[in-house]
Each structure stands twice: as C-alpha cells, then as structure tokens.
Amino acid sequence: MSQRNTAVxxxxxxxxxxxxVLALIGDKWSAQVLVELGEGPRRFTQxxxxxxxxxxxxxxxxxxxxxxxxxxxxxVYPDSPPSVEYATTALVEEIREPLEALxxxxxxxxxxxLEARRAYDxxx
Amino acid sequence: MSQRNTAVxxxxxxxxxxxxVLALIGDKWSAQVLVELGEGPRRFTQxxxxxxxxxxxxxxxxxxxxxxxxxxxxxVYPDSPPSVEYATTALVEEIREPLEALxxxxxxxxxxxLEARRAYDxxx
DNA sequence: CAGGATCCTGTGTGATACTG
DNA sequence: CAGTATCACACAGGATCCTG
Numbered sequence: 001m002s003q004r005n006t007a008v009x010x011x012x013x014x015x016x017x018x019x020x021v022l023a024l025i026g027d028k029w030s031a032q033v034l035v036e037l038g039e040g041p042r043r044f045t046q047x048x049x050x051x052x053x054x055x056x057x058x059x060x061x062x063x064x065x066x067x068x069x070x071x072x073x074x075x076v077y078p079d080s081p082p083s084v085e086y087a088t089t090a091l092v093e094e095i096r097e098p099l100e101a102l103x104x105x106x107x108x109x110x111x112x113x114l115e116a117r118r119a120y121d122x123x124x
Numbered sequence: 125m126s127q128r129n130t131a132v133x134x135x136x137x138x139x140x141x142x143x144x145v146l147a148l149i150g151d152k153w154s155a156q157v158l159v160e161l162g163e164g165p166r167r168f169t170q171x172x173x174x175x176x177x178x179x180x181x182x183x184x185x186x187x188x189x190x191x192x193x194x195x196x197x198x199x200v201y202p203d204s205p206p207s208v209e210y211a212t213t214a215l216v217e218e219i220r221e222p223l224e225a226l227x228x229x230x231x232x233x234x235x236x237x238l239e240a241r242r243a244y245d246x247x248x
Numbered sequence: 249c250a251g252g253a254t255c256c257t258g259t260g261t262g263a264t265a266c267t268g
Numbered sequence: 269c270a271g272t273a274t275c276a277c278a279c280a281g282g283a284t285c286c287t288g
C-alpha cells in the first residue's frame with residue numbers, strides 16, 4: 001500500500017550519470033514509448049497498437065514512470081468514453097539527438113555485432 | 125549446461141534499434157564498465173575497484189557479454205599470477221559521443237527530474 | 249477507452265565459498 | 269590474480285479478470 005513506484009530507482013545520486021539515464025529509460029519499453037511519442041502526442045490505445053508486443057499493464061507502468069520523472073505529460077479529456085493524451089516534455093527534446101545516434105549505430109553496427117557473436121559462440 | 129549466454133537477448137532483429145542498444149548495454153553494469161574502459165585498458169581487479177558496488181560475479185558476466193558482442197576485447201598474459209587485460213573495441217568509439225551526451229544530460233536534467241518526481245509524489 | 253488489481257514466473261543480481 | 273560454482277531472492281514482466 002502506497003509503496004512508492006520503484007520500477008525505477010529512486011535515487012539520482014549515483015556517481016555514474018549514464019546509469020541514471022539507463023535507470024530512467026533502460027527498461028524494456030520506456031525507450032520505445034518515447035520514440036513513439038516523439039512522432040507526436042498519442043492516446044493510450046494508439047500507443048498500445050504502435051508498440052508491438054507491449055501489454056496494457058506494461059504500457060501503463062512505463063507511462064507512469066515517464067510521467068513521474070517529468071519526461072511525459074498526461075492530459076485527460078473528460079469525454080465519454082474517456083480520452084487521455086500523452087506527450088513528451090521539453091526534457092526529452094534534449095536527448096532526442098543522442099538517442100537517434102544510438103539507433104543509427106545499432107542499425108549500422110548490427111551486422112558486426114552478430115558476426116562477433118557468432119565468432120565468440122564458435123570458439124566456446 | 126552450455127546453455128548460451130542469454131543475459132542479453134540473442135536476437136538483433138528487433139524493429140526498434142534503440143531497444144537493441146539497450147539490450148546490449150542497458151543492464152545494471154555494462155555501461156559503467158564501458159565508461160571505465162573508455163579511460164584506457166584495465167585489468168579485472170582494477171575494474172572491480174573502480175566500479176563501486178559491483179560484485180566479482182557481475183563484473184565477469186558483464187565483461188563476457190560485452191566481449192561476446194564485440195564491444196570489448198580480452199587479452200590474457202600468461203603470467204603468474206595471471207593477468208588479463210580488457211579494452212574497448214572500435215565499435216564502442218562510435219557511440220562514445222552519444223553516450224557522453226546522455227551523461228551530460230543526466231547531470232544537467234537531474235534536478236528537474238527530482239523536482240518532477242517530488243511534484244508527482246506529492247499529488248498522489 | 250483507459251486503466252486497476254492479482255497472481256505467477258523467469259532471470260538478473262547478490263552473497264558466499266572454492267580454484268588454477 | 270582472475271575467475272567459477274552454488275544458492276537464494278527480489279523484481280520486472282506477462283496473463284487474466286475487473287471497473288468508472
């Protein structure tokens with residue numbers, strides 16, 4: 001009861017900043033949520049359909065964490081049926097570039113990594 | 125026995141490249157290992173001392189994963205006592221910049237994130 | 249539509265002890 | 269020094285059912 005949301009570490013006093021970032025978006029889904037929201041504001045079900053394989057529960061959890069850390073805003077429109085819109089905050093804009101650099105690297109380095117993996121597995 | 129090392133996903137066919145990167149270095153220690161090795165080649169015990177809180181086991185596991193994915197090389201010098209040197213590969217050079225950008229962001233955005241967290245926790 | 253509440257499982261991680 | 273082996277556990281994540 002009321003145990004706080006600990007899906008993400010509560011501390012931000014780590015000495016390794018990189019680990020702090022990973023504590024924020026390093027889980028299985030948060031990064032993808034941010035990517036999708038980067039295209040523009042989305043509703044819950046839109047996100048659910050866009051992100052292949054995510055469960056309702058994990059989408060909720062991820063969004064809550066992102067919201068709690070100020071990376072995503074949640075806007076409720078009191079319609080019926082209910083309508084909720086999620087969007088990224090300015091904070092996220094500042095990491096869009098490095099994040100896309102990592103994506104690009106993944107695409108470009110993918111083959112080399114697979115090759116390294118094969119080589120390693122062969123030797124062992 | 126001989127079940128392959130699955131601390132990191134075996135697939136690199138994911139549709140979200142960002143998630144692939146996180147599958148490589150998104151765990152608790154790998155990023156810090158890379159950061160430390162970024163300073164130059166290190167020996168096992170050097171890493172163990174430099175990375176606060178890491179256990180021998182997790183250092184081994186992380187290094188093995190990084191090695192398997194071609195991000196780190198392992199060189200054994202047949203001395204007595206044994207001596208092993210770890211170093212990053214060229215692959216890692218290409219993500220040093222975006223990684224450092226994320227670190228910088230963590231330092232700079234840290235206060236805002238803490239503030240957002242406080243605000244969120246207050247409301248709930 | 250947009251969740252919340254439960255239950256359950258895999259695995260990532262840590263503590264400890266042992267070895268070439 | 270640089271690991272391996274074993275146990276033990278918390279927790280992220282999935283499945284399912286329920287609600288305003």
